[in-house]
Amino acid sequence: MSGMFPAVTSQGCVDFLCYAPSLDGWLAGGWIDLGWDDQDEAPHCALELGEKTISGDAVVITFPRADVRKIGYGLILFVPGENTRAEGLQDVILTRHGQSFRLTPSEPLDHLTEADGVARTKALVSTAMRSSRRAHLLRLLSRPAFAGHDTLDQLQPPVFLELDSASLCPPDGLLLRGWMLDPFKSVESIRLRCAGNSAVIDPDHFVPIARPDVREGFSKQFGGLSDLCGFLAYAAGVYQAGEIVYFEVRTVNGDIGFKRVQQVRSPGIDTIKDTLGHLELRYEAMERAYDHVLGPAVKAMNAFRLQKPVGYREMSLGVQPEAPRCTIIVPLYGRIDFMELQLAFFSRTLGRQYEIIYVLDDPNLERATEALATSCLARFRLPFRLVVLDANVGYAPANNVGLTLARGEYVCFLNSDVFPKTPDWLDHMVETADARPDVGVVGALLVFEDETVQHEGCSYEILPEFAGWTFSLHPRKGRFPSDDDGIAPADAITGACLMMPTSLARAVGGLDEGYVIGDFEDVDLCRKAQAMGKQCVVDRRARLYHLERQSQGGQQSFWRLNLTLYNAWRFQNRWTRGTDPWIAPAETADRPA
Amino acid sequence: MIGTTADTLMSAVQADGERRLPSVLVMTHSHPKLTRGGAEISANTLFRELKARGAKAWLLGCSSPKSEVRLGATLTQPYGPDDYVYHPNAPFDYFKFANPDPKFPDELAELVAELKPDIVHSHHFVRFGVEMFSAIRRGWPQAKIVLSLHEYLAICNHHGQMMKTVTYRLCEKESYSACAACFPQHGERDFFLRKRYLQMFFEDVDLFISPSRFLAERFMAWGLPEEKLAVLENMPPERSGSPFAAEWDRRAMSGAPQAEAPQTPPKPVAMPMFSGGTRFVAAETGAGSKKRPSAVRPLKIGFFGQMSPLKGITVLMDAARRLKAQKIDNLVIEIYGDYSSQPLEFQKVVTEALEEAGENVVFHGAYDNSQVNALMQRIDAMVIPSTWWENSPVVIQEAFTNGKPVICSNIGGMAEKIVHGVNGLQFEVSRPASLAEMLADLATKPGLLETLAAGVRPPPTAAEMLNRHLDLYDAVIA
CATH class of the missing domain: 3.40.50.2000 (Glycogen Phosphorylase B;)
Structure with missing residues (x-):
């Protein structure tokens, strides 16, 4: 452990230790060998706590201590650093001019609260000889500490900071939504603290939110206020369960105000929706917002949501095909009657060499779906499998459960609002994949109910209003299809109907679950197949109706659009900005025989 | 077939004695013993006349809430050996006329496999569900399926009236957008799917009988093939309840003076x-x-x-x-x-x-x-x-x-x-x-x-109407 340090030539002992958030560092007290030379030059300190080491320049002050007067001096030590929350002090090593002193913890070591630690330190420091070090430490020690109640409203000039919500971004991040007024520009710094953790909250990184209500409420009192006084902010590495979270606002005058965060909301898809429902971002501001606030926050919440693999139950309806050529995977949410309609239409268009798996991603509809499934088998006599997930997990995870269970050589990811138009649609797609080993993804010609094109392959376009990011578009959408019913290459294929070899789908890890709810997973999957050296094609002989729903207006559309932008951000990071690149698996997927 | 009016078919009527009578399963959405709507009366008259003529005939109608249920039984026979009552076991989907009852398809398939009718003539698809046609096809593929159309239900979700929901203006033609405008709770795509669903199961029907040319034309415009449509008035209502009916029918036919009211x-x-x-x-x-x-x-x-x-x-x-x-x-x-x-x-x-x-x-x-x-x-x-x-x-x-x-x-x-x-x-x-x-x-x-x-010309008697039905059955069997 201490091999990295010069040989220890002397020793001492640490009696108490405390982390003082208001000082942003550690306080320790004990004694040190008489060999220590008390001078102003700061020694390097290594505080070995568990497996972590806090190291930095320390303020060390000695004072006369009767019980050790024959062997050493009393010692106070302050090391700036973060709270590692690691247990078990091993050693404190002070090094100066190549000479090291090892201080070992006493048995037992006193772990003090901030208040007790500061009080004890103050009392001991006051007995030390006057020095600039002593003065500096006393100044630090006289900083106000958070005593459990808000003091922000006592600051002069006034500063206002209110939170509408604080949402946990596991394990320890917090996404904050609120508003702040600093009418006299007196704020020097803002920190969010919790149990010794702290994070700097930089208003320059705020995602601004219009709060005309706040401006109006204060406009008589203060001039020069902006509507954009609302904010979203992200603080990483702060939260500790069961501990109080509070803001510490320091002013240019050296004053400090505290404000407690009353409630921390647990993460979930509703938290994500709620967070994203208040924003309308465009152009470059959008990228900053996603890079600093929305991106890491949503990423953490989504990862938490999906950290445990979702449980499921399976019903097998009818006699399943023995060695299916292709497995159709359809996630279901809300409209379970789509399953009824699809199975009715499939019953007249699909050969028995295909397997069908419905994945119900809507646990509330479990009983109704089971009953409907039984009825569908009785009416349409087409075997299928129904997988009921224990929780609503979203598009990619639901499909991935289906992918895990698929027995076909190929898998066809199909939306529940896609219905066959031509009876042999899947035969064509399988035939194309069989014939073309260079093809990794096969799509179909999808039309709306008025027979105009919904999808015949995707292409990419850069959209300046959305930070210049790359989005996939559907060329020819809304127009009648061309006469061409051949097979054409495409940049990407919509996940509404996307077929690929099962082995390839599994090799690339299925649909990326880091995208939330359902867009970009399909394009991402195509990029992964392309990274594995495979092509995407549209087989225009395969025709289906895709009754894509129009998006709704209002608050609903804000969160949906912003979630799409989150997904777009993730896609850019992977495939265009390269900040979070996808690494292809070492072994290339084997094609089905 | 639509041009084959009842009058021209009259020429094809053969003497009853020479006629090979087909066996017919008559179906109606509500059993005539339980309710007395137009379709039920027609179906019952058809069943009765077929039996009177000596044909093999069966009746299958749906139960009403007052019907006695036999626990676990889907079909019961409270009214006699040729008479069946179906007890639906799930809430009916009146939007796309789907019957989610998981027991019915097999029960119906088994019934037709047992009865082996030449003709299954249904007077409705509500409560049975349009999937009934594929169950009949599966159970007894030799049967010809005949469906009498009683209103514009398949075309129009507004009780089959082809009138706008709010203004009650007459509607000439269904369209996804117009229908969605009448029913904002359903989108255009729902009407698209509804139509496809109905038409898919209607494919199994061999003959649609429309009581008027007008109704037949509406269904043609909706997408039913002309060759599967025939115009034939419903069987006339029973008159057994009236003490004057039999005499009146006879006199009306013979042109004799009418009885006093x-x-x-x-x-x-x-x-x-x-x-x-x-x-x-x-x-x-x-x-x-x-x-x-x-x-x-x-x-x-x-x-x-x-x-x-x-x-x-x-x-x-x-x-x-x-x-x-x-x-x-x-x-x-x-x-x-x-x-x-x-x-x-x-x-x-x-x-x-x-x-x-x-x-x-x-x-x-x-x-x-x-x-x-x-x-x-x-x-x-x-x-x-x-x-x-x-x-x-x-x-x-x-x-x-x-x-x-x-x-x-x-x-x-x-x-x-x-x-x-x-x-x-x-x-x-x-x-x-x-x-x-x-x-x-x-x-x-x-x-x-x-x-x-x-x-005013007297309408055909029940016996004459039965002949016209038999002609259509013959044509569809041929």
């Missing part, structure tokens, strides 16, 4: 209550003779049926007001019907109209269908002022059976049956002034009523 007291309306202004007609004597003694009593125009907005009761009341204002007093409108099941608001409208009506309106209240012939004998002509298309109102057949001309709205399935100036008159739908004009003509133009009455 029975003296039936008027039935008061069940509800709502109303006071004054409306008179119950007193039992009359001598009414119903074929020739109206115009100098003796006023012309009697009968309205029979539900007093609903769609049946045009307000159009009729308005026309009566106009006639009164025009001082045409030798005409009385006699209303046989009920409005107690109408929405409360409309009940109020009718009650007020009846209270304010002049002496030229007589409200008799609800009537029992077994008395319809007797009651019709008391009137001189029938009015059908419906504001919707109608399919082929059975009341026209009843009027013709009784030799009465019909004054009807000039649209849809009713207008097709009435030739203006020959066996009745047509007026502009929903226009009381137009109806008043026709009624005034009838009351004031000497000889007009007699001319129209002479133009």
Whole structure:
């Protein structure tokens, strides 16, 4: 452990230790060998706590201590650093001019609260000889500490900071939504603290939110206020369960105000929706917002949501095909009657060499779906499998459960609002994949109910209003299809109907679950197949109706659009900005025989 | 097939003795022993006539809430060995006419496999669900499937009326957008899927029988293939409830003089209550003779049926007001019907109209269908002022059976049956002034009523109608 340090030539002992958030560092007290030379030059300190080491320049002050007067001096030590929350002090090593002193913890070591630690330190420091070090430490020690109640409203000039919500971004991040007024520009710094953790909250990184209500409420009192006084902010590495979270606002005058965060909301898809429902971002501001606030926050919440693999139950309806050529995977949410309609239409268009798996991603509809499934088998006599997930997990995870269970050589990811138009649609797609080993993804010609094109392959376009990011578009959408019913290459294929070899789908890890709810997973999957050296094609002989729903207006559309932008951000990071690149698996997927 | 009218088929009728009678499973969405709607009556008459002719026939109808259930049994036979009742076991999907009952497809398939009918003739698809056709196909592929169309239900989600939901304007044609506008809770795509679903299962039907050319054309425009559509009037209603029916049928066919009308007291309306202004007609004597003694009593125009907005009761009341204002007093409108099941608001409208009506309106209240012939004998002509298309109102057949001309709205399935100036008159739908004009003509133009009455041809008897059905069965089996 201490091999990295010069040989220890002397020793001492640490009696108490405390982390003082208001000082942003550690306080320790004990004694040190008489060999220590008390001078102003700061020694390097290594505080070995568990497996972590806090190291930095320390303020060390000695004072006369009767019980050790024959062997050493009393010692106070302050090391700036973060709270590692690691247990078990091993050693404190002070090094100066190549000479090291090892201080070992006493048995037992006193772990003090901030208040007790500061009080004890103050009392001991006051007995030390006057020095600039002593003065500096006393100044630090006289900083106000958070005593459990808000003091922000006592600051002069006034500063206002209110939170509408604080949402946990596991394990320890917090996404904050609120508003702040600093009418006299007196704020020097803002920190969010919790149990010794702290994070700097930089208003320059705020995602601004219009709060005309706040401006109006204060406009008589203060001039020069902006509507954009609302904010979203992200603080990483702060939260500790069961501990109080509070803001510490320091002013240019050296004053400090505290404000407690009353409630921390647990993460979930509703938290994500709620967070994203208040924003309308465009152009470059959008990228900053996603890079600093929305991106890491949503990423953490989504990862938490999906950290445990979702449980499921399976019903097998009818006699399943023995060695299916292709497995159709359809996630279901809300409209379970789509399953009824699809199975009715499939019953007249699909050969028995295909397997069908419905994945119900809507646990509330479990009983109704089971009953409907039984009825569908009785009416349409087409075997299928129904997988009921224990929780609503979203598009990619639901499909991935289906992918895990698929027995076909190929898998066809199909939306529940896609219905066959031509009876042999899947035969064509399988035939194309069989014939073309260079093809990794096969799509179909999808039309709306008025027979105009919904999808015949995707292409990419850069959209300046959305930070210049790359989005996939559907060329020819809304127009009648061309006469061409051949097979054409495409940049990407919509996940509404996307077929690929099962082995390839599994090799690339299925649909990326880091995208939330359902867009970009399909394009991402195509990029992964392309990274594995495979092509995407549209087989225009395969025709289906895709009754894509129009998006709704209002608050609903804000969160949906912003979630799409989150997904777009993730896609850019992977495939265009390269900040979070996808690494292809070492072994290339084997094609089905 | 649509061009194959009943008349041309008559030439193909063979003597019963030579005819090989097909075995027929007759299906109706509600068992005729339980409810008495038009489709049930038609189905029951067909079943009865087939049996009377010596054919193998079975009846399958759905249960009603009052039916006795045998625990776990989907089909029961409370009415005899050839008579089945289906007890639906799941809430029916009235949007796309799907029957989620998981037991029914196999039960039906097994039943037809056991009965081996040559023909399965269904008088509806509600409650059974349109999937019934594929179950029949699967259970007994040799069976030919015949479906009688009773209204525009498959085309229109608004109770099959082809009228707009809010404005009640007539609708010429379904479209996804127009239908979604009538039903904002459903999107265009839902109507697209509904149509595809229905049409997919209709593919298994070998023959659609429409009671009117108009209805057949609407279904052709909707997408049913012309070669699968035939126009044939429904089996005439049973008359067994009427003591005069058999004789009347015989006389109507032979052109013999008609019997005198029975003296039936008027039935008061069940509800709502109303006071004054409306008179119950007193039992009359001598009414119903074929020739109206115009100098003796006023012309009697009968309205029979539900007093609903769609049946045009307000159009009729308005026309009566106009006639009164025009001082045409030798005409009385006699209303046989009920409005107690109408929405409360409309009940109020009718009650007020009846209270304010002049002496030229007589409200008799609800009537029992077994008395319809007797009651019709008391009137001189029938009015059908419906504001919707109608399919082929059975009341026209009843009027013709009784030799009465019909004054009807000039649209849809009713207008097709009435030739203006020959066996009745047509007026502009929903226009009381137009109806008043026709009624005034009838009351004031000497000889007009007699001319129209002479133009009425008696409708085919049940036996004749059965022959026409058998012809269609033969054609579809061939």
